[in-house]
Amino acid sequence: MLQRMPHDIRALTFDIFGTVVDWYGSIAAEVARLGLRTDGGRFALDWRAGYQPAMQEVRSGALPWTNIDGLHRRILDRVLLAHGISLPETDMASFNRVWHRLDPWPDSAAGLARLKERYVLATLSNGNVSLLVDLVRHGRLPFDTVFSAELFNHYKPDPEVYLGAARLLDLAPAQVMMVAAHPSDLRAAAACGLRTAYVKRPNEKGPGGALEPSRAGEFDFTADDFLDLARQLGG
Amino acid sequence: MLQRMPHDIRALTFDIFGTVVDWYGSIAAEVARLGLRTDGGRFALDWRAGYQPAMQEVRSGALPWTNIDGLHRRILDRVLLAHGISLPETDMASFNRVWHRLDPWPDSAAGLARLKERYVLATLSNGNVSLLVDLVRHGRLPFDTVFSAELFNHYKPDPEVYLGAARLLDLAPAQVMMVAAHPSDLRAAAACGLRTAYVKRPNEKGPGGALEPSRAGEFDFTADDFLDLARQLGG
Numbered sequence: 060m061l062q063r064m065p066h067d068i069r070a071l072t073f074d075i076f077g078t079v080v081d082w083y084g085s086i087a088a089e090v091a092r093l094g095l096r097t098d099g100g101r102f103a104l105d106w107r108a109g110y111q112p113a114m115q116e117v118r119s120g121a122l123p124w125t126n127i128d129g130l131h132r133r134i135l136d137r138v139l140l141a142h143g144i145s146l147p148e149t150d151m152a153s154f155n156r157v158w159h160r161l162d163p164w165p166d167s168a169a170g171l172a173r174l175k176e177r178y179v180l181a182t183l184s185n186g187n188v189s190l191l192v193d194l195v196r197h198g199r200l201p202f203d204t205v206f207s208a209e210l211f212n213h214y215k216p217d218p219e220v221y222l223g224a225a226r227l228l229d230l231a232p233a234q235v236m237m238v239a240a241h242p243s244d245l246r247a248a249a250a251c252g253l254r255t256a257y258v259k260r261p262n263e264k265g266p267g268g269a270l271e272p273s274r275a276g277e278f279d280f281t282a283d284d285f286l287d288l289a290r291q292l293g294g
Numbered sequence: 295m296l297q298r299m300p301h302d303i304r305a306l307t308f309d310i311f312g313t314v315v316d317w318y319g320s321i322a323a324e325v326a327r328l329g330l331r332t333d334g335g336r337f338a339l340d341w342r343a344g345y346q347p348a349m350q351e352v353r354s355g356a357l358p359w360t361n362i363d364g365l366h367r368r369i370l371d372r373v374l375l376a377h378g379i380s381l382p383e384t385d386m387a388s389f390n391r392v393w394h395r396l397d398p399w400p401d402s403a404a405g406l407a408r409l410k411e412r413y414v415l416a417t418l419s420n421g422n423v424s425l426l427v428d429l430v431r432h433g434r435l436p437f438d439t440v441f442s443a444e445l446f447n448h449y450k451p452d453p454e455v456y457l458g459a460a461r462l463l464d465l466a467p468a469q470v471m472m473v474a475a476h477p478s479d480l481r482a483a484a485a486c487g488l489r490t491a492y493v494k495r496p497n498e499k500g501p502g503g504a505l506e507p508s509r510a511g512e513f514d515f516t517a518d519d520f521l522d523l524a525r526q527l528g529g
Contacts, residue, residue, distance in 0.1 A: 179427055189464035192414055192438050203427050205439040209462070227444070229424035
């Protein structure tokens, strides 16, 4: 039988895009609001699909350090072109900032409030600091502080990000639990010694999407949403 | 007549020790709680007096980068000796963390809540991140995020700290206002192009203390407390 370590988790660090906020639904709604003549869900997926390759360009050194606002804009220019849409520059800049006003999942704010009673809560996202500050204000999300890849000049899943968060919190990695809807993020955190909580967000890529595969028992906790996670953690 | 710049302040950054929290009263109370046979107010003043020289040791390179927890502990060892007090190591470590649980001034939480309606609120303190996270949790202070000298590997009043905060917020320095009870902190912020708000905390060093001298009109705003500042800013 698996022997769990004594329960000494002091802080929870959260992936944001897809885990705390609904980028797919928020961007599709913005496409509709702007009256763009294209499929909003498809547009959201195409924009998001450029994200990992863009970060890889930074990681490989092909691109100098560029924050997520900058990467989102590079991708947006291409996606608009692919969808046959032309917008004035001021509209493009405003559209790019939709990532600063993504709506949280319905359980996010209430679940975080419950978890905050027992744990330090920090974001730990590849989003830049100003984007994350705008998101927590927009969603009234009760984080204690905002941690971003920008503070470490490394993008997840580079270990510098997970270990940097533990260091700033003055905690051992095992006292920090990464909360994410993405197994790859959690595996990278676990490799750095962090605990892991997998929160299922089946609608991240739109209704009827599939979850990334993971093994049963692979993570310390598996939850349906943040309120379920709070219940499991005894909150 | 002095022509004020158009009002384009987007974020407020706050000094913490003395401006948001009452280190003197909190440490004097801890000395009493621990039953130490010395003057608690004097002890607080002596501990705090070691702070600027210790940061100067880091700034000059005499000491490698050491966070405030580490500097506080070095000073504590000396102050205990000077007060003729001997404590076991575990008590020393716990006592050193009194800086993580300083009480806010009575207006701090309510004033911040009012200011938060219009402005992004961040700490901007020489305290390390984990200390500041503990302080905002202890005082239920509604900051949007925690910025610390630790993120920039420079202590205030080095310009890297003020400019680093503006950069992380993706704002021009003139869109950020430093809020502090210390004219020296505000002058350094103004030299970097930030706006300034001086909040008077006459009891910072105990009842009947004097304020540091400043010139009339030297700062963009001068307030009696955070609620007064919110009123002046139209909140």
